[in-house]
Amino acid sequence: MHEEEIIESLCNKFPFLNCRIYLQKEKRIITKPLLREEFEEVIRFAHDELGFYRASHVVGTDDGENLGLLYILSDHENILLALRESVPKTNPVIKSVSDMYLSIILHERELVDLFGVIVEGLPEGPHYPLPDGWPKGSYPMRKEWDPRYFNKDTMTYEGPQEEKQSE
Amino acid sequence: MSEKNNNNIVFPIGPQHPSLDEPSCFNITLEGEKVINAVIGVGYNHRGLEKTCESKTYIQDLYIIERVCGICSHAHSTAFCMAIEELTGVSIPKRAEYIRVIVAELERLHSHLLWLGVACHEIGFDTMFMYTWRNREKVLDILASVGGNRVNYGVNTIGGVRRDLDESINADILKTMDALEEEIKYYADVATTETTLISRLKGIGRLSHEDVIKFGAVGPVARAAGVEDDIRVTEPYGAYKEIPVHIVTDTNADVYGRTVVRIFEMQESINIIRFCINNLPDGPLTVRTPRRVPAGEVIARVEAPRGEDIHYIRSNGTDIPDRVRVRAPTEANWHGVKHMLEGGYLADVPITIAAIDPCYSCTDRATIVKSESGIRDMDWRAMRQYGIDWYKKQGIDLTVFKR
Amino acid sequence: MSLIKKAIDWGTGKSPWIIHFNAGACNGCDIETIDALTPRYDLERVGIIKQGSPRHADVLVCTGAVTLQTRERLIQIYDQMSEPKFVIAVGTCACTGGIFEDCYCVTGGVDTVVPVDVYIPGCAVRPEAIISAVDKLLENLKKGKKEGTQNA
Numbered sequence: 001m002h003e004e005e006i007i008e009s010l011c012n013k014f015p016f017l018n019c020r021i022y023l024q025k026e027k028r029i030i031t032k033p034l035l036r037e038e039f040e041e042v043i044r045f046a047h048d049e050l051g052f053y054r055a056s057h058v059v060g061t062d063d064g065e066n067l068g069l070l071y072i073l074s075d076h077e078n079i080l081l082a083l084r085e086s087v088p089k090t091n092p093v094i095k096s097v098s099d100m101y102l103s104i105i106l107h108e109r110e111l112v113d114l115f116g117v118i119v120e121g122l123p124e125g126p127h128y129p130l131p132d133g134w135p136k137g138s139y140p141m142r143k144e145w146d147p148r149y150f151n152k153d154t155m156t157y158e159g160p161q162e163e164k165q166s167e
Numbered sequence: 168m169s170e171k172n173n174n175n176i177v178f179p180i181g182p183q184h185p186s187l188d189e190p191s192c193f194n195i196t197l198e199g200e201k202v203i204n205a206v207i208g209v210g211y212n213h214r215g216l217e218k219t220c221e222s223k224t225y226i227q228d229l230y231i232i233e234r235v236c237g238i239c240s241h242a243h244s245t246a247f248c249m250a251i252e253e254l255t256g257v258s259i260p261k262r263a264e265y266i267r268v269i270v271a272e273l274e275r276l277h278s279h280l281l282w283l284g285v286a287c288h289e290i291g292f293d294t295m296f297m298y299t300w301r302n303r304e305k306v307l308d309i310l311a312s313v314g315g316n317r318v319n320y321g322v323n324t325i326g327g328v329r330r331d332l333d334e335s336i337n338a339d340i341l342k343t344m345d346a347l348e349e350e351i352k353y354y355a356d357v358a359t360t361e362t363t364l365i366s367r368l369k370g371i372g373r374l375s376h377e378d379v380i381k382f383g384a385v386g387p388v389a390r391a392a393g394v395e396d397d398i399r400v401t402e403p404y405g406a407y408k409e410i411p412v413h414i415v416t417d418t419n420a421d422v423y424g425r426t427v428v429r430i431f432e433m434q435e436s437i438n439i440i441r442f443c444i445n446n447l448p449d450g451p452l453t454v455r456t457p458r459r460v461p462a463g464e465v466i467a468r469v470e471a472p473r474g475e476d477i478h479y480i481r482s483n484g485t486d487i488p489d490r491v492r493v494r495a496p497t498e499a500n501w502h503g504v505k506h507m508l509e510g511g512y513l514a515d516v517p518i519t520i521a522a523i524d525p526c527y528s529c530t531d532r533a534t535i536v537k538s539e540s541g542i543r544d545m546d547w548r549a550m551r552q553y554g555i556d557w558y559k560k561q562g563i564d565l566t567v568f569k570r
Numbered sequence: 571m572s573l574i575k576k577a578i579d580w581g582t583g584k585s586p587w588i589i590h591f592n593a594g595a596c597n598g599c600d601i602e603t604i605d606a607l608t609p610r611y612d613l614e615r616v617g618i619i620k621q622g623s624p625r626h627a628d629v630l631v632c633t634g635a636v637t638l639q640t641r642e643r644l645i646q647i648y649d650q651m652s653e654p655k656f657v658i659a660v661g662t663c664a665c666t667g668g669i670f671e672d673c674y675c676v677t678g679g680v681d682t683v684v685p686v687d688v689y690i691p692g693c694a695v696r697p698e699a700i701i702s703a704v705d706k707l708l709e710n711l712k713k714g715k716k717e718g719t720q721n722a
Contacts (some may be wrong), residue, residue: 025253027402028466054383057494059479072477078401080466103383103502129213131639132676140218140674147218147674152638162313197632202571213593215675231669237598237694281601300608319696 003029003079006050007161008104017046026080033086036159039097043083046097055101058108060115062143067092071104087117089142096121114141116162131155175203177185189342191279197513204562205508205516225460226325232478234406235493237318238281241267241274242471243321243493246478250467251325252484254460262450263327269443270313271469272436276347278472279429279436282524285332286426290367291515291555292565295357301530305343311337327453331411337444349474351437354430358423367563368423372507372519375420382503386474387432388494388523390416391424398470410442422522430523436495458486471476473498473524497525514557517550585617586708589627589651593644593680595634598665598694599661604632606697613701624650629707630684631700635663636668636677648684658688658703665689 003023009015020032034042046052051074061068069085087094096119098105109128111117116139130140138157139145149159175198196204220228233244239381245267252259273296280303287295307317314320316332322328332340338389357364361448374384379392388394397414415431461483474496481490500523506521558564594602603636604612607620624647626718636644659680662668667678680686687710690703 024465031466048220052299053380056475056477056499056529057492059490061481061490072481078396078398080468082466088421101380103499105369106498106501131637132212132704140215150674152674152677154427155638212592212634212637213639213675214635215673216670216671219670219673234596234693235599237596237601297609299611300605304605304608305608313583316694317696319596319604413600488701544590 002028004078007080009050010045013045014038017042019091027077028082029079030082031084033066033084036085036087036094038083039083043073043097044100046073046081046083047127050081052081053105055097055104056080058104058111059116060111060141062115062141065089066115066145069094069111069117071097073101089116091114093118093120096123098123100150113139114137117122177339180286182232195508195513195516196208200512200514202511202513205505216495217491220488222252222487223457223490228488229323229325230321230344232491232493233319233323236495238278239274239471239473239476239495240289240319240461241270241322242322242469243478243495245271245405246469246476246493247480248323248325248463249469250478250480252399252456252462253467254463255456256461257454258454259327259405259454260404260450260452263449263452265330265443265447266313266330266332266405266452267323267546269332269440270310272322272439272443273306273313275436275472276433277303277310278524280306282429282472284381286422286518286521286540287565288553289521289554290364290565292364295354298350299354301348305346305463309340309343311480312339321493322503326454327451328455329452329472331452332444332447336446339519340440340444344440348434348437349432351430355434355454357429358426363563363565365423367558367565368426369419369421371511371515372424372522373421374503374507378503379420381386382506383408383499384474384503384523386471386524387425387497388415388474388500388503391428392420393418396475398475402468404467404469406443410437410439422518425522457500459484460488470519474499497523500525512557513550514554517554577672579620580662585670586621586628586656586704587621587626588629588631589624589647590631590633591647593615593640593664593683594634594676595635595661595663596636599633599664602697603633603660606700611701612695613704618704623651624648627651628655628656629704630657630678632684632686633660633662633664634672635667635682636683638675641677641683643652644680647672652719656683656687656707657701658690658707659686660690660692660700662691662702664695665691668693674690676685 007023007029010021012049015060016038017031022030024030032085052075054074056072056074059070061070063086066086066088070082071082072084085094094117096108098108098121103121106128108122109125110118112119113127113130131157135155135157146159175196194206195202216231220231229244229247232247233240235243280299284296284299310320311317313332313336314322321332335487374388374390374392375396379394384395393416395414395416399412400414413435415428415435417427419427460482464479464481467478471509476496477494479492480488483489488534504520506517506522590603591669605611630651632644659665659679663670664680667676670676671678677683688703688707690699692699
């Protein structure tokens with residue numbers, strides 16, 4: 001399927017995607033931030049009906065008040081469909097897509113460690129990639145986490161963030 | 168995770184082991200000789216460099232990204248430069264594109280030769296290890312004369328390349344390619360006709376076509392199962408749009424298939440380098456790019472020696488990136504390794520893991536599972552020797568094979 | 571005792587066995603270290619062999635900026651080696667942390683964790699520099715010096 005056909009198919013099935021999905025260039029379809037429920041419907045449709053069989057990656061981004069999760073999917077023609085899920089930092093709960101994409105498990109674990117996302121349905125397993133003994137509640141890839149306030153010897157975060165939390 | 172059965176042994180390997188020289192941890196559960204469960208731990212190499220990239224300028228980040236991995240450094244820096252060039256909307260000169268391809272293929276050659284040596288070392292064929300690494304020196308000499316360094320050559324800059332090729336370097340490259348072609352013919356001969364090697368590698372670490380799709384494997388691991396996945400062909404970038412590239416695939420879908428794919432890919436790399444040298448266009452090497460990169464996001468992909476390498480960059484209009492994310496090919500291949508190990512023999516664990524050509528610094532991040540049942544300490548060297556001895560008992564002895 | 575000590579010193583000085591540990595490197599220095607053992611540079615002909623177990627080794631060749639995960643493992647490996655033991659820090663990252671020094675998961679150079687005898691800067695280090703470093707180390711051993719660090 002060509003990129004235009006894919007976009008048309010998605011917009012027909014999900015009217016909320018109109019004006020929120022665009023062709024950035026050849027083989028790159030990107031969406032604007034979707035709510036959790038919207039995202040879950042779209043990704044299942046992309047997997048089941050549109051042939052996006054491979055999830056190459058999920059990139060976590062800090063968008064200020066929200067966390068953005070960009071799932072990069074590809075099909076047999078190597079077209080990339082980048083679906084962006086957006087969840088608030090105060091309640092960053094998402095549903096794992098590992099039932100559809102086995103290879104995404106490690107990347108979802110990374111979101112848990114580095115961004116503090118709570119992934120429901122993620123299979124049991126050790127955390128990744130931060131070392132054992134990393135302080136709980138400390139998410140290094142969030143913008144407010146400042147490495148200058150991290151004490152590597154004691155593995156504690158002593159920054160303004162902590163002072164705010166202890167108030 | 169592990170069976171509470173007296174017949175089962177779980178042993179942890181790593182993170183220091185003499186074979187792969189990269190820290191990683193494996194917990195393998197055995198029932199007799201068969202592997203029934205494997206847990207792979209990577210993550211010792213997690214340095215947190217993406218956070219550092221968010222506080223340095225793009226040109227400073229280029230040098231960090233280049234050092235994500237020493238073996239595929241040019242692939243990473245090419246993807247990074249391509250991403251920024253796309254965001255700034257510049258097209259780099261043709262000569263620069265060709266030079267990038269030449270260095271990329273030289274890198275593929277040295278990486279595959281390195282892999283071939285390491286894989287042969289894993290199965291006890293140390294003679295081949297020494298031969299391939301000796302031949303690899305020729306490629307490193309060329310890379311040193313092109314880039315100034317044998318490793319981390321630093322040829323790329325944002326907007327083009329920093330180093331040029333002249334007549335004498337071109338002549339050296341062509342001469343080296345002729346010499347290497349002879350060697351590769353020998354490797355291909357050994358791989359396709361030597362029954363000892365074939366019986367050692369065939370049927371090991373199987374990942375079928377369906378499993379490759381299911382686990383999302385990339386690179387030679389996917390191509391060995393017949394999946395035609397090569398970014399140079401499916402989404403050509405740079406000079407690859409003008410260069411004929413053939414995807415090398417095999418149908419064996421096991422370690423033997425991956426060996427064959429890599430050997431013939433080396434031949435393909437030699438063809439590409441010859442084409443580039445003979446058709447190298449004249450012109451400038453760089454084009455000016457703005458310091459401040461316009462706001463936007465981009466996903467860039469290149470074909471590293473190990474497979475598809477994805478870089479995601481988001482910029483906010485300043486000269487410092489907002490988000491940099493590197494998804495290296497080994498990250499995609501790890502998921503299939505557990506499947507490949509289970510059902511196989513302990514003797515095949517070293518070569519199965521080595522066959523995906525793992526690059527831990529690219530993956531950069533492992534999980535460790537401690538088991539409750541008895542633990543027998545066996546380091547990697549002992550396990551490798553175990554594999555070699557086990558196969559000797561079956562009549563497969565690669566140590567006697569000499570040129 | 572002194573005869574045994576003389577024998578140990580003679581053996582260590584003539585053919586030190588090395589163990590290699592990657593403490594969080596990009597592999598550049600690692601492949602150059604192994605390169606030093608392959609036919610072109612061939613350290614094995616002077617008696618240097620790469621060992622698998624820390625207990626069999628005299629010299630720890632360490633590459634990479636030490637990450638928080640490998641910190642304890644590096645100490646364990648160093649402790650398992652028997653005296654006399656020496657540490658070579660190969661590469662700029664192993665010397666000082668290099669460009670990864672301010673990364674949140676990096677402790678710094680190898681000398682933040684274990685004492686280092688020889689520093690080899692470079693990115694990546696050429697095998698010639700590694701050979702030169704081992705040579706300087708052996709010279710110091712012959713002269714009976716253990717303390718003091720040398721730049722290779």
